[in-house]
Amino acid sequence: MLAAHRVHADAGGRVLLRDVCVQIVPGRLTCLVGPNGAGKSSLLRVLAGDLPAGAGTVEMNGTSLSAWPLRLRARSRAVLSQSVEVAFGMRALDVVLLGRIPHQAYAGDSSEQVLALRELARVGMSGMAQRRYSTLSGGEKQRVQLARCLVQIGRRARNEAAYLLLDEPTAALDLRQQHATLRLLRRRARTGIGVLVIVHDLALAAAFADHVAVLDRGRIVVAGAPHEALRPDVIGEVFGVRVRMLRSRTSPRMLPVAVPGAPRRTEAARTHSAALQVEPTVSLPATRQPSGTAVAAPEPAEPARLVSEVAPRLEPDVSR
Amino acid sequence: MNGAGVPAWRLVGRAGAAREPMSDAGVRTLLLVCCAGVALLSLAAGAVAITPADIARIVAGSAGIGEAGSGDAALRAVLLHIRMPRVVLAATVGATLGICGAGLQGMFRNPLADPALIGVSAGAAVAVVIVTVAGNWIDPGGRLGLTLPSIAGFVGALATVSLVHRISLRSDRTVITTMLLAGIGVNALAGAITALLVHFATDAQVRSILFWTMGSLSGASWKLVAVAIPVLAVSALMLMPLHRALDAMMLGESEAGYLGIDVEATKRRILRGASLGVAMAVAATGVIGFVALVAPRLMRLLCGPGHRQTMAGSLCIGAILLMASDLGARTLAAPAELPVGALTALAGAPLLLWLLRPQREAELEP
Amino acid sequence: MSVRRRAMLLTAAVLLASVASPAAAQGADELRIVTVGAAVTETVHALGAGDSIVGVDTTSQWPETVRQLPSVGYMRALGVEGLLSLRPSLVLCTAEAGPRAVLDQLGSAGTRVEVLPAPASIADAEALVRRVGELLDRQDRSHDVVATLRRQVEEARARLPQGSAPRVLFLVHAPTGAAPLAAGRGTPASAMIELAGGINVAASLEGYKPIGPEAMLAASPQVVVVPAGTVARAGGAKAILQQGALAETPAGRDGRLVEADPYVVAFGPRTGQAIADLGRRIHAPALHASR
Numbered sequence: 001m002l003a004a005h006r007v008h009a010d011a012g013g014r015v016l017l018r019d020v021c022v023q024i025v026p027g028r029l030t031c032l033v034g035p036n037g038a039g040k041s042s043l044l045r046v047l048a049g050d051l052p053a054g055a056g057t058v059e060m061n062g063t064s065l066s067a068w069p070l071r072l073r074a075r076s077r078a079v080l081s082q083s084v085e086v087a088f089g090m091r092a093l094d095v096v097l098l099g100r101i102p103h104q105a106y107a108g109d110s111s112e113q114v115l116a117l118r119e120l121a122r123v124g125m126s127g128m129a130q131r132r133y134s135t136l137s138g139g140e141k142q143r144v145q146l147a148r149c150l151v152q153i154g155r156r157a158r159n160e161a162a163y164l165l166l167d168e169p170t171a172a173l174d175l176r177q178q179h180a181t182l183r184l185l186r187r188r189a190r191t192g193i194g195v196l197v198i199v200h201d202l203a204l205a206a207a208f209a210d211h212v213a214v215l216d217r218g219r220i221v222v223a224g225a226p227h228e229a230l231r232p233d234v235i236g237e238v239f240g241v242r243v244r245m246l247r248s249r250t251s252p253r254m255l256p257v258a259v260p261g262a263p264r265r266t267e268a269a270r271t272h273s274a275a276l277q278v279e280p281t282v283s284l285p286a287t288r289q290p291s292g293t294a295v296a297a298p299e300p301a302e303p304a305r306l307v308s309e310v311a312p313r314l315e316p317d318v319s320r
Numbered sequence: 321m322n323g324a325g326v327p328a329w330r331l332v333g334r335a336g337a338a339r340e341p342m343s344d345a346g347v348r349t350l351l352l353v354c355c356a357g358v359a360l361l362s363l364a365a366g367a368v369a370i371t372p373a374d375i376a377r378i379v380a381g382s383a384g385i386g387e388a389g390s391g392d393a394a395l396r397a398v399l400l401h402i403r404m405p406r407v408v409l410a411a412t413v414g415a416t417l418g419i420c421g422a423g424l425q426g427m428f429r430n431p432l433a434d435p436a437l438i439g440v441s442a443g444a445a446v447a448v449v450i451v452t453v454a455g456n457w458i459d460p461g462g463r464l465g466l467t468l469p470s471i472a473g474f475v476g477a478l479a480t481v482s483l484v485h486r487i488s489l490r491s492d493r494t495v496i497t498t499m500l501l502a503g504i505g506v507n508a509l510a511g512a513i514t515a516l517l518v519h520f521a522t523d524a525q526v527r528s529i530l531f532w533t534m535g536s537l538s539g540a541s542w543k544l545v546a547v548a549i550p551v552l553a554v555s556a557l558m559l560m561p562l563h564r565a566l567d568a569m570m571l572g573e574s575e576a577g578y579l580g581i582d583v584e585a586t587k588r589r590i591l592r593g594a595s596l597g598v599a600m601a602v603a604a605t606g607v608i609g610f611v612a613l614v615a616p617r618l619m620r621l622l623c624g625p626g627h628r629q630t631m632a633g634s635l636c637i638g639a640i641l642l643m644a645s646d647l648g649a650r651t652l653a654a655p656a657e658l659p660v661g662a663l664t665a666l667a668g669a670p671l672l673l674w675l676l677r678p679q680r681e682a683e684l685e686p
Numbered sequence: 687m688s689v690r691r692r693a694m695l696l697t698a699a700v701l702l703a704s705v706a707s708p709a710a711a712q713g714a715d716e717l718r719i720v721t722v723g724a725a726v727t728e729t730v731h732a733l734g735a736g737d738s739i740v741g742v743d744t745t746s747q748w749p750e751t752v753r754q755l756p757s758v759g760y761m762r763a764l765g766v767e768g769l770l771s772l773r774p775s776l777v778l779c780t781a782e783a784g785p786r787a788v789l790d791q792l793g794s795a796g797t798r799v800e801v802l803p804a805p806a807s808i809a810d811a812e813a814l815v816r817r818v819g820e821l822l823d824r825q826d827r828s829h830d831v832v833a834t835l836r837r838q839v840e841e842a843r844a845r846l847p848q849g850s851a852p853r854v855l856f857l858v859h860a861p862t863g864a865a866p867l868a869a870g871r872g873t874p875a876s877a878m879i880e881l882a883g884g885i886n887v888a889a890s891l892e893g894y895k896p897i898g899p900e901a902m903l904a905a906s907p908q909v910v911v912v913p914a915g916t917v918a919r920a921g922g923a924k925a926i927l928q929q930g931a932l933a934e935t936p937a938g939r940d941g942r943l944v945e946a947d948p949y950v951v952a953f954g955p956r957t958g959q960a961i962a963d964l965g966r967r968i969h970a971p972a973l974h975a976s977r
Contacts, residue, residue, distance in 0.1 A: 048578060050574060050578065070580045070581065070582055071580040072580075073580060074579050074580025079575075079578040081572075081574060084571055084572060084575055085571075087429035087430070087570045087625075088429075088431065088570060088620065088625040089620070089624075089625060090570065090625050091624070094624065094626070095571075098567060098570070098571060098579065099579070101564055101567060101568045101581070102580035366767045367765065367767040367770070368770050368771040369771070394773075394795065394796065397794075401794070401795070402766050402767060402770070402791060402795065523893055527762050527782075528762060528784060528785075531760075531763050531784075531785075538766065538785060538787070539766070539785050539787025539788050541787065650765055650767055654765075654767075654771060655757070655758045655765065655769060655772055656758055656759025656760075656763075656765065657759055657764070657765030659763070
């Protein structure tokens with residue numbers, strides 16, 4: 001488990017995070033949502049070890065993050081930032097192979113190449129390995145970077161937990177690829193990886209996440225299963241947007257869809273959100289196992305019909 | 321390259337497909353062969369005509385076989401004490417400039433980076449000028465291999481890089497963009513001081529300084545080689561293991577950190593290694609430009625952007641470039657000598673331009 | 687390149703042949719001199735050893751025959767192998783020759799190198815002649831040359847017009863177009879100007895220094911002297927004289943520009959002629975006008 005406990009962070013006098021507790025559990029896909037400037041990227045950087053926590057602790061697999069040697073840390077957790085520039089004329093395959101840098105045999109091995117190609121195929125970029133990275137579209141670049149992250153934590157021992165922290169990986173992707181990516185991430189989470197994804201699209205979060213944390217002005221407002229965290233009153237309070245929950249016939253999940261008009265602020269909603277401010281986290285049901293075994297969580301076969309009507313149900317090319 | 325057993329993705333030839341880099345082993349062999357060839361040619365050619373028969377006779381004579389010819393003593397002196405140290409110096413200085421250029425280009429993440437950016441050459445020049453003018457030396461070149469002005473140049477180069485680095489530190493982090501600006505500022509300052517001092521120098525000193533800054537391998541001796549090679553080797557050994565870190569830094573500094581690289585330590589090590597190597601090169605041979613810029617560039621075009629190949633190959637290409645330029649410098653206008661810095665530019669520039677021809681431009685990155 | 691290669695191989699073959707044959711025995715008997723510095727070259731020639739010169743530097747231009755000889759390059763950027771390839775038995779150079787390491791290497795390769803002080807006055811020129819005479823074992827001849835030199839200098843100086851002391855400015859233009867350098871005191875050019883009966887207006891400067899337009903105006907030269915070739919490079923005397931502040935000086939207005947050949951400031955054996963030549967030109971009214 002990659003956990004932040006009562007973490008504070010600030011930079012240049014500005015408070016970024018206040019008393020934040022969050023757990024990234026292997027086997028689970030966690031979505032981090034919140035308005036712009038809420039501190040989502042800062043939280044991700046704290047969990048990654050890039051931004052030091054002013055107070056509180058960050059632990060990975062039981063050991064304090066600062067005690068982890070840099071290279072070992074990199075073998076167990078991969079980070080995908082919002083924008084990644086790549087210098088020099090690298091091919092897509094070269095970029096993916098960079099993910100093996102924390103590992104002993106790097107790029108010299110043909111088995112490393114095979115691993116890289118497999119991950120490229122899994123993100124739907126098979127056949128593009130020799131393409132020059134700079135000639136790829138924004139979405140294609142994102143997918144190559146995702147493959148790079150997957151390769152970075154690839155080939156672990158069976159009981160070694162690994163983590164994937166992604167900052168808006170769906171930003172430049174079209175609708176089909178957004179869903180394909182999240183589906184891929186959830187599938188990988190099931191293999192024992194703790195995945196944290198920052199997304200802006202609440203419907204995506206509601207559709208795919210096992211766990212959602214809502215961040216607002218440096219604090220965790222609510223965290224829990226999607227149906228607990230992504231409620232109209234919470235969304236109205238945090239985002240100032242009115243939403244209606246839509247249910248699909250094929251899945252039990254409810255998806256928030258924004259509608260015009262001011263959010264409804266009932267007394268219940270106000271007191272509820274006030275109560276939520278005091279209690280930063282909602283404890284999880286005890287049935288969830290933090291290990292890599294299969295989780296007993298409702299798993300929608302596909303996203304709600306409303307959204308999927310426009311997205312053809314195509315799987316990315318699986319490597320042959 | 322089609323055929324059975326080749327993975328499917330290699331057969332795809334789309335628009336925008338990268339030219340497949342030559343196999344590593346192939347390039348390595350090619351470079352080593354070229355290096356050895358140029359070295360042998362440099363030893364065999366020069367203003368003094370030494371035929372292969374002479375070489376054979378001299379070598380045999382050293383082994384105690386056969387009788388010496390009447391002119392052999394002079395030829396032997398030329399071959400062993402004038403030409404050989406010069407070729408060895410050219411090879412090692414060229415190799416060092418190559419790998420320092422590769423390291424700096426990796427650190428700046430820019431293929432146009434050059435040691436001059438961090439103020440090495442300007443710092444050396446200013447120190448040499450100060451000592452030459454103040455100490456009233458006529459000639460900064462080496463009598464004992466390294467004279468006081470040369471040593472001053474070495475120290476000046478290191479001090480200048482240190483200053484540039486200090487300016488670019490923000491709470492223990494080296495900020496690259498600040499370093500670039502600091503380098504520009506320090507270069508300008510050094511240039512101004514040099515110009516002022518040159519004003520007070522005598523005519524003879526001015527000309528000597530001018531020729532020193534143009535770079536020359538003339539006067540290379542075994543003494544100079546013995547002093548230079550250990551320092552140059554240390555520089556290369558400091559830089560070479562950083563290839564993995566530099567690969568990671570191609571994604572940016574944060575990402576490199578996420579890949580487990582200690583980015584600040586890497587930047588410090590590259591600065592130290594590169595400044596040591598270039599300072600020694602400048603102290604030994606004056607300012608020779610272009611090699612540090614062109615060698616890594618050529619290597620990347622041959623072998624792709626991986627830093628292990630780039631750095632190792634830059635050693636070879638740098639050596640080849642400087643040996644060839646020096647060969648030209650001392651034979652093209654014999655018995656006069658041309659400035660070697662002009663020849664490295666003459667050799668490197670057309671090569672680069674040829675590689676930038678239109679059909680290749682789509683494949684090249686800036 | 688193949689032509690050069692062939693030439694080199696041919697040279698090598700000839701050398702080998704000459705080396706192999708015992709009768710050639712080039713060594714102590716044959717005198718092969720490389721001279722670096724115009725004054726040195728001319729002195730050697732004046733002492734009658736001109737045929738022994740096998741290589742010269744770029745500043746040596748007289749007599750015409752030396753221009754056909756191999757050039758060892760600029761005097762401050764000599765190359766060891768280049769010098770050795772001429773198989774000199776003696777290298778005569780002024781103190782300006784360099785780099786020092788090259789001269790040292792020549793010495794350790796067994797070649798005799800003699801460094802002479804660069805002459806900047808008549809006394810220096812005489813000393814140079816005497817010293818070279820010693821080195822070449824032509825002392826008698828050197829006495830004659832010195833005597834001739836003295837006589838020519840005295841004659842030249844006697845013939846200078848009395849009562850006329852033109853204000854002279856010696857300018858060296860850099861090809862880069864930066865401010866020209868004026869020959870201040872302590873330079874051979876300055877000494878020559880004085881010997882030729884002129885006044886060096888730039889005497890307040892030491893050595894070659896850049897001179898700005900205001901200083902040029904204040905100096906108010908009546909004649910401007912430039913090294914030979916400057917006029918051609920600038921595209922005419924007018925181009926030089928009309929430039930900036932010079933146009934407002936008497937020299938510019940009267941169009942008095944003199945080109946001086948290198949030997950004029952070399953202080954070699956032809957110093958007497960140099961004085962006469964320069965004297966005639968700077969005292970002459972309005973020469974080289976409207977070229």
